[in-house]
Amino acid sequence: MQDLRCKKCNKLLGKYLDCKQLEIKCPRCGLSNYVRENLSCTSREKSCPV
Numbered sequence: 877m878q879d880l881r882c883k884k885c886n887k888l889l890g891k892y893l894d895c896k897q898l899e900i901k902c903p904r905c906g907l908s909n910y911v912r913e914n915l916s917c918t919s920r921e922k923s924c925p926v
Contacts, residue, residue: 882909 877891882902889900889909898911 880909880911882907 877893879891880889880898880900881887882889882905884907885902885905887902887904889902892898892911895911896913899908901908
């Protein structure tokens with residue numbers, strides 16, 4: 877399993893295994909964090925795959 881941490885404040889948001897698409901909003905700082913095709917990115921990154 878892999879940890880999903882907020883890219884801004886590093887809070888542990890959850891753990892996942894073989895996830896194709898996941899979106900979690902951090903309750904601490906409010907940043908939307910994404911996991912898509914095992915590539916993690918944030919809503920602020922322009923190169924985030926859609």
